[in-house]
Amino acid sequence: MPETHVLFVEDDDVIREATQLALERDGFCVTAVADGLTGLERFRADRPDIALLDVMVPGLDGVSLCRRIRDGSTVPVIMLSARADSIDVVLGLEAGADDYVTKPFDGAVLVARIRAVLRRFGHAGYRPNGANDGSGDDGSGESELRFGDLEVDREGMEVRKDGEPVALTPTEMRLLLEFSAAPGTVLSRDRLLERVWDYGWGGDTRVVDVHVQRLRAKVGQDRIETVRGFGYKLKG
Incomplete structure (x- = not known):
């Protein structure tokens, strides 16, 4: 290697x-x-x-x-x-x-x-919470999901907004995959630190907040909602 x-x-x-x-x-x-x-x-x-x-x-x-x-x-x-x-x-x-x-x-x-x-x-084998046994989908039988004007191909690791490709960094992609696995569910900052940043210990939640801001700028400011005191959720 x-x-x-x-x-x-x-x-x-x-x-x-x-x-x-x-x-x-x-x-x-x-x-x-x-x-x-x-x-x-x-x-x-x-x-x-x-x-x-x-x-x-x-x-x-x-x-x-x-x-x-x-x-x-x-x-x-x-x-x-x-x-x-x-x-x-x-x-x-x-x-x-x-x-x-x-x-x-x-x-x-x-x-x-x-x-x-x-x-x-090296996220080729990454499966967000809620994913099934390796098919690349979210447990619903779909690998390509749509949230309004936003399309997320979780198997192909591609995102489109209004039909146009959206360039995401790998960290931003992992963050969006985590949200898309549980649309409408509030995800805490600590959970996102553990799942997206692979922290097995406490981390600085500013890392999450700034990346959510960057992701919003690319997929739509209203697509990811802040739930004060709890975290964030993806609007379906």
Whole structure:
């Protein structure tokens, strides 16, 4: 099995070198660079499997770099931020990052997050709650579902709105699949963190909220309803 190639953009020499060594010990192939412009060059040249981007790097900051990556790629992105309450966390998620890790971080936690994201992106065998024994449908005998002007092909992993294809990132697709498996049912943020982000532990619900906002912008603002104090549901 080929090694997973990680692009790591971090300007702190100590953190960059220590993290690179830790990831390589866990079997990852790591390209580590100190600034965003070099990171963009290496991303375009190497086509890594996942990108770890520190928010505050010179040349091209991590949020802008994430946005440039998202312009033409759905490669998973994890942002690294020094403060859990930083607005940079939300900005990174809004730019298209799939998750974030707060510094200082434990190497084992970072590896677990990377592996969780990679499992999500290898989602060919993904079955949302409510799916049956492998047919790719939702238990109703249908793999292609319609919600107003929105069509979801859960077997072909395709979405159309008004007949036009909708480009979703793998995380957004998993989120929509989870909603489409139980239309009209309120799904809590904790359930979505567990099912979509593969968290077996508590996570930051801002990750869910920002991705729901991004998904709404693509499938329709009124298609996913907020149920205050409980979570979200897909309107049929």
